[in-house]
Amino acid sequence: MSRSDTPAVTVRNLSRSFGDAQILTDLNLDIAPGEFIALLGRSGSGKTTLLRALGDLDNCYTGTIAAPAGRAIAFQEARLLPWKTVRQNVGIGLTNVQRATRVDIALGEVGLAHRADAWPATLSGGEGQRAALARALVREPALLLLDEPFASLDALTRIKMHRLVESLWQAHKPAVLLVTHDVDEAVLLADRVLVLEAGRIAIDERVEIARPRDTADPAFQRLRAKLLRGLGVEIPEPRTEDRTPPQLRVVERREAVA
């Protein structure tokens, strides 16, 4: 994929309403090539509306969007065609040559090679999302749009999917817009976390934490708390420092070992 300094995505004065309800209002956004963006916001704030406009699924807006032609989208549900196998689903819309050269590689990358001939109905939730990711990847997108792709997965599968998405992104470096309700997921994965509020980007935080990230890292927790407050969630102040004298703490630890 070719990369340059020009933004992968440029959104200017984007407005979208449904009837009398103004959802997006003069929204501006730049996404750099290869940049991983997470988009947070209260339910109904317009996250999916923005993603659909960026994915060219909706063009009833005013303003301008410049985005690469190579776009791929994955949703909360895998949305596989039930009468086609996993391999056939992943290959939909590709040329014969692309299908022959890319599909099995993508299935291998998402850890689904052994399920290539399976029917969608026989897949677990996590396997379905892996198939959806493979279907997005084979298109070699310059912009990958992910609409809450892990929301319906159990906690353990979600952790595995976070690692998978991060490694796939590092290998292919598309620009990513991930819509999520999960602040931890946003801070874990993104270069920048945005909060959508009142139709605009109200918070735009760069995540300056080395990867792979650890939720227990104090810098992680500070940013998490800041974003939660930005989302209007009242959370207690961080616990004050342990005021026990250092000497006493060492003694306590020795006793515990003994």
Ligand SMILES: Nc1ncnc2c1ncn2[C@@H]1O[C@H](COP(=O)(O)OP(=O)(O)OP(=O)(O)O)[C@@H](O)[C@H]1O
């Ligand atoms: N096709 C539509 N017709 C009418 N109203 C719509 C349509 N699509 C979205 N809306 C409304 O626009 C608002 C924003 O919806 P959107 O799905 O973008 O929010 P969201 O931030 O993604 O919400 P959630 O986090 O709950 O998924 C909501 O009030 C929704 O009801």
